[in-house]
Amino acid sequence: MPDVKEGSIIDISYTIKSDFISNLQPWEFQQEYPVLWSEYEVGIPEFYKYVLLGQGRMKYVVDKSDLSRSTFHYAVGGNSTQRTESGTFEAIVDTHRWVIKDVPALKEESFTTTLSNHIQKMEFQLSAVQFPGGIYQDRLGNWSTVSEKYLADEQFGLPISRGNGWLDDDIKQIVKGATSKTESAIKIFRFVRDNFTSTGFGTFLSEPNNLKDVFKKKNGNVADINMLLIAMLRHEKIGADPVILSTRRNGVIHPIYPLMDRFNYLVCEVTVDSAMYYLDASVPRLGFGRLPPYCYNGNARVISKPPEKTVFDPESLKESKITTVFIGNDEKDGVVGSYTSTLGYNESYSLREKLAKMKLEDYFKDITKGAAAELKFSNPGIDSLRMYDEPVSLRYDMKLGFGTDDVVYFNPMLNDAMKENPFKSAQRLYPIEMPYVADDTYIFNMEVPTGYKVDELPKSARVKLNEDQGMFEYIILNSGNNIQFRCRLTLNKANYQMEDYQTLRDFFTYVVKKEQEQIVFKKAK
């Protein structure tokens, strides 16, 4: 369209003819661009029964239903042995019309799972078909019928229900030396995790009955890899079942109806020695019994007989971090200190990922280059780097140049102070969704440097986020020659309403302000 300019109006219309009654077009009232008038009209004859799935908080300007009678033609049969039977019948048609005016545009923001969870939309799921005089055909099914179908499918349950004897020799090698069923499970899990590459998400095997192929090729989608894991566990008589879910970016699944095209991922539920674990062998370096944070998206379904429901709640995933710093006077070296931090599991995972591609010395140089010039860091060390089931501990030594200045300004949080508010936008149009909850503690002990005294100390403070949703504590004390400081930030909720945004933002503004405060030392006369 060569003449398009600002202010132009483009008129487009099109018609779709479809035989797919199970795919009645959904309608999104909300888009990337503001919409002045969004209207959807649907006429559904009474012999097709749909479940209406509406989402969104905007009010409809028009929301009405009209019933009318209509005549339908039908033709049945018509192959070489039967003649075609045709005729007409009458049925009631329910015409529903929805209109919304002045719909604001969407905007992708940080801490959102996916916009499709929040936009105003209307979806339809075919639940049953019943022609006049005909039998009632349930199309929606329930979880029992769907599970049964899946368990009998060659691209799902059938391959893992077989004996899979071709695994005999390899598994013998893999579980050699295991003294319990749990140890066998761990060995098998680690074998799959460390030797297979994932080529993408999925809930079905990429080819029917392909487990042997996946084992040979050493790669497959998430379902291929985790189904192979299940097959191997079952080979050792360890109870394992597939669990299907929808990852955070993919939107939530329906809490009741088996709307199968909303699922995009598959993990493994294992019961061994009276304990239950969830395993995902498609993610490198992920520990036994851990799922990647993007799986924590609410409801999930265990496809077993009978089928079961389970929930991966982001609020059950807690990032706990503890950092301890000691600073003291050394006769020879002046003011020296040590730093130790045990990271949360997710931060540990990110660090392991980084250190797979770079050396510790280079990573260390990277994180300490931003520090004040008077701080010199040395001796970086990392514990549990390859113990993937455990979090990681990072430590290093410090030397502080107190020099000969009369006045020295010192931030007890050193390099760990929060510098930016994670919520930069002034405004927010939908809920805030964080992938986990957090508990971050910083403990600091310092001997007042020789020759100096404390002139000013920041004030202690404690602030709550909406009573019980979170807390920030800044406690600092100077007793005699010692300074004790403790700073703790906890967030107990993963999902916040859009109305809470300003409070959340103000909370973090306060945290940043406090964490930038300085202790002032003056030279003792």
Added chain:
Amino acid sequence: MSIIKKIVFLLLFFMNGSFCAYAAEYPVSVIPDSLLKKANMVKRMEQTIIEIKGPGKARIYRKYAYTILNEAGERYAAFYDYYDKFRAINSITGTLYDAMGNKLKQVKKKDIEDVSDRDEMNLMTDLRFKYHNFYYKNYPFTIEYEEEVELNGIERLPTWSPLPEPYVSLENSKVIVVTPKEYSLRYKEFNYDRLPVINEAENGKTYLWELKSTMASEGELYSPEWNEISPTVLIAPTDFEIEGYKGKMDSWLHYGQFYNQLNLGRDILPGTTKQKVHELTDGLNSDREKVKVLYGYLQQNTRYISIQLGIGGLQPFDATFVANKKYGDCKALSNFMCAMLKEAGIKANTVLIEGGDDATPVVADFPSDQFNHVIACVPMQKDTVWLECTSQNKQAGFMGSFTGNRNALLIAEDGGYLVSTPHYTSADNLQLRKINATIDADGNLVVKVNTRFTGQQQELPHNLMHVATKEEREKYMNSRINLPTYKVLKIDYYEINGPLPIVDEYLEIESPNYASITGKRLFVIPNLFNKSSTKFSKEGQRKTPIEFRYAFKDVDTINITIPPGYTTESMPKDVSIKNVAGIYNISFKVNDNKIEVIRVNERTQGRYPASGYDELVKLYDEMYKADRARIVLVKKEG
């Protein structure tokens, strides 16, 4: 069997014989320690034989074996190569070996994935890829691939650059070119201290270049282009042929004549367009005005879309096509622009260029296809006008980061000439900022910012005004305004167009708790928006020269009014440095209740010896510290 085939066979036989010691297994244990240092991948062997049969026919045999030492080297494990109308892949074999040298798997062409190159930019292209990966994760391991490619039409020959990246070491890499006796092969070596081994036989010539046992190097910031610091050999034909078009590449003049052949007769405009040209320009007085108007017409009436099919990768769609369809790629749009200018009686030419913010400079004494883009040029006595015909919002005459500061090939009526596009100095690429701010008794900051961007520095704000999404605008704000919490109260932009365009930006921002007020003290970092974030490591000896390709000058004049009743307790020191890395000055003053800071940072283009590295580190170190320097004020007694 042809004689050339015999020569090739003998060469292959000879080389395979000399590899007997390794028995094609590549155990990792035999790699010398020196080659494992700082390496993520070791090239065990690499050999490319280019068999040229004529000006338009060649065959390439390539075989290589890479040992991937760790996860950082995993991208070298993948095989991919392209094919199109003029290039066919006849065979591929891939083999996987474990660390011990045991053969684990093998794959042939028929099992390899075939992918199209179509993406957002290319509406239609006949370029397709073959891609393969063993997806092996037990490091270290070795992959070996062998392929045979056939060229039916030659316009480019492969470059040999055995070590184009850091953290890769090499045991052996060689390239052999086999040509008929009368064929004039041209070549140019960089960082290669020997002569090629040339053998002349009765019915052919061979050329051999080889590199052995080279340790991995580290990536260094602000280095010259890789071909200038690592061994590279460019090869090109003298006579070449493609799709029935014959050309000569021994001089830029002759090379340009090939393009004249391709472009012949493609600049005919339909009658309606000719009329439009006259309608728009007949009443104007100067050529410069006419160019501006016609360029504006091009920008408002055409769109860029890339269509690269066969010879269409080199030859433009004709001007009538563009006039009717109102779209085209860079060649077609530039050709159309020149056709319109010709109709208005103004001489204009298409220019071949390598586009890109960080493009490799053209090797001036080696005529060959070093280009990936086409622009238009209107030569004038003074201030030649350059036009980017694929952009709907770029200013006439402005080349900027994408096509400025470099050599290009102008296609004149009689052939090709190397020319220079506009050069932008630090005085052309300015960021001049005036900041007036107030801090209240609680430490809250309110600030009004006026910034003038010129030349290459206005490209980002210019794009923000014309093409950015709301998300990109926010990302830009977040990166320029690195305040912990802020709210933008007002934004305004104003543009002044021209060959050196200007964008004026006006912002009003508030930031709660920016200054830290504790008890009797006030802490504030006065350099609000221009904090340098580059830091160099001081360890090790720098090997490569230092090169700055982009010049700029930033001046920040900052005035902050603070609450009355404070006196200074700690003032940062003024800094003034001038060395190879540029100029950095910052001065801090407090007068009554006003803080005044002036910051200047300037860098010129140039290349400096590696020994200047210490100066580079010093300037960036001091700048990093001083940019974040804090003023501490204390409440006056009484």
